[in-house]
Amino acid sequence: MKLKQLGKKFNNIHFLSLLTNGSVAALGVISNALLCRALSLNDRGEWLVFLTTFLTVDSLRSGFLTTAFIKFYAGAEKEKADRVAGSSWFIALVITLGICIINIPTWFIAGHIKDTGLSLFFKWVGINMLVSLPYFMAICLLQAQARFDKLLRLRLFNIICFIAFILILYFANLSTTQYTIYAYMLSFAISSMVALLTGWSQVQTFSKKSREHILELYHFGKFSVGTIVSANMFWTIETYIVRYFLGPAALAVLDIGVKLLEIIEIPLRSFAASGMPLLSAAYNNNDPQQVLTTMKKMIGMLTVIMVPVILVTIVFAEIPISLLGGGKYVHTEAVNLFRIFLVLCLLFPADRYMALTLDAIHKPRVNFYKALVMLAVIVIADIIGIQLTGNIYGIAYASPFPIIIAILISYYHIQKYTPFRFWDIYRFGYQETWKNLEVIKKRFTKS
Incomplete structure (x- = not known):
């Protein structure tokens, strides 16, 4: 039964x-x-x-x-x-x-x-x-x-x-x-x-x-x-830039560092699937505070949960690279690139769920124009990064710029809908995470 x-x-x-x-x-x-x-x-x-x-x-x-x-x-x-x-x-x-x-x-x-x-x-x-x-x-x-x-x-x-x-x-x-x-x-x-x-x-x-x-x-x-x-x-633009400035072998090394990040996409997509109806319902009910609370919970909690996982993975980064790529990639730049991209992952929830919030509050055009700005920033930052370093690390160092700009654009437009302080997102996420952990702890104690 x-x-x-x-x-x-x-x-x-x-x-x-x-x-x-x-x-x-x-x-x-x-x-x-x-x-x-x-x-x-x-x-x-x-x-x-x-x-x-x-x-x-x-x-x-x-x-x-x-x-x-x-x-x-x-x-x-x-x-x-x-x-x-x-x-x-x-x-x-x-x-x-x-x-x-x-x-x-x-x-x-x-x-x-x-x-x-x-x-x-x-x-x-x-x-x-x-x-x-x-x-x-x-x-x-x-x-x-x-x-x-x-x-x-x-x-x-x-x-x-x-x-x-x-x-x-x-x-x-x-x-x-x-x-x-x-x-x-x-x-x-x-x-x-x-x-x-x-x-x-x-x-x-x-x-x-x-x-x-x-x-x-x-x-x-x-x-x-x-x-x-x-x-x-x-990714298409970065593929061409790396291919024609550094060659196909460098592209293969970069891809290994990026490919493992797809695992992080699983909770990101799952949160998005369950969060979008909640954001839309709050907006349709004319409840800006509930929209804000839902967004802060998704961004804050997921980021807080990701921190210890990312720290452990950074320390043992050689293991997943070896499992995915085999011995030929372990002694390349792939391991350090993976570490850099893992740190960058902490910005993913803010970027993804602020964009989702813009869709929910009927501002999809902002996301479209923001994507165009990000494309321009990626091209400029990648080329400058490669010219300054002369190697694949230039791409990794350039990667935060388009994401940070995207978050700032989203923050500005959501602020116009309902004011809030950016760092309150992570404070709220930390508090909510501990609340949920306490509930889980009590349930296990009772059983």
């Missing part, structure tokens, strides 16, 4: 959402660890150029549709939901085919591009977008339906396919950038086939598209796509 009750507690959308993010992140770390061992530093650097560029182009589709689709599909009656799904399929297909058409002339010039990663991107971007389309639509639909159990299965299937192909290439002694890209495309093609066969992609709704819903999705998506693409451009 207790096991059934426990199962019911865990069988909810919040736990399944966290489980999905956590599982995919864990398998992502495993796939990266395998690539670190299978590919040389140069090959992995070229793979990162390809992947980063592809994900930036893919964000045109995901940025345009994901938020807009969920907004208009979730909670709608079946007839309207089908029309929204069909209209989304139409827009996604138009974007995908548009990229495929552009890819036709770039295919012929790809052979003249010296950079291997970019050359392979210009060859395969169209096909990659096409084979991943049903998978992408299924992900959107399952999110909108809050079917996180199916979403978990589909995303796990996709990444497990990729890991399996990496292992096959490794044991067949065929681990190169080009074959890794083939494995990436094949994993999406198989996942898309599963999405079509299971009906999760709902391709049959394409015939129910309507001009009204296409325009509705378009007018919403044209604003959301700018913010998403701008956010994706941060």
Whole structure:
């Protein structure tokens, strides 16, 4: 009986959402660890150029549709939901085919591009977008339906396919950038086939598209796509700067230092998923103090909890780098870069949840223009950092500037909504953390 009750507690959308993010992140770390061992530093650097560029182009589709689709599909009656799904399929297909058409002339010039990663991107971007389309639509639909159990299965299937192909290439002694890209495309093609066969992609709704819903999705998506693409451009710009100033090997070393930080993204995303409804409800109830309290709790508590974890990880930084990258990365700059980025992580909650608060109080334009300012600062700071140091540490030293500027911009605009002192966030977070620890302690004492 207790096991059934426990199962019911865990069988909810919040736990399944966290489980999905956590599982995919864990398998992502495993796939990266395998690539670190299978590919040389140069090959992995070229793979990162390809992947980063592809994900930036893919964000045109995901940025345009994901938020807009969920907004208009979730909670709608079946007839309207089908029309929204069909209209989304139409827009996604138009974007995908548009990229495929552009890819036709770039295919012929790809052979003249010296950079291997970019050359392979210009060859395969169209096909990659096409084979991943049903998978992408299924992900959107399952999110909108809050079917996180199916979403978990589909995303796990996709990444497990990729890991399996990496292992096959490794044991067949065929681990190169080009074959890794083939494995990436094949994993999406198989996942898309599963999405079509299971009906999760709902391709049959394409015939129910309507001009009204296409325009509705378009007018919403044209604003959301700018913010998403701008956010994706941060790492893309750094990728190109490092690649062309320091080479692909330096890019591979930098990525190892950054990649492990994705684990911190798990609680950040989970807090965001549960915090956004609370912030929106407080704003809709015209309660600025509750908006402020929710924001301070999310930022303050998570930062306080992160401090001891980060301190311990800094001391033993060689261990996770060795586990992820293997011996070839331990004696590079990757370990110290990881330490620097860990300290920088303490700013992530303030940056992320202040941006979330701006969305909740209906100021998404501030986030968009803030992203553009951050892009400009990243370019300037990275180039100056590399010129001053002459090595990869220049990127690490430049990294705090765009985040600090983003926090200051967010702080200024939230202040206009409801005044507060910045450092009160961490004082409040410390107090709330201790309160929760006392409650947990009392429960254990009673039991």
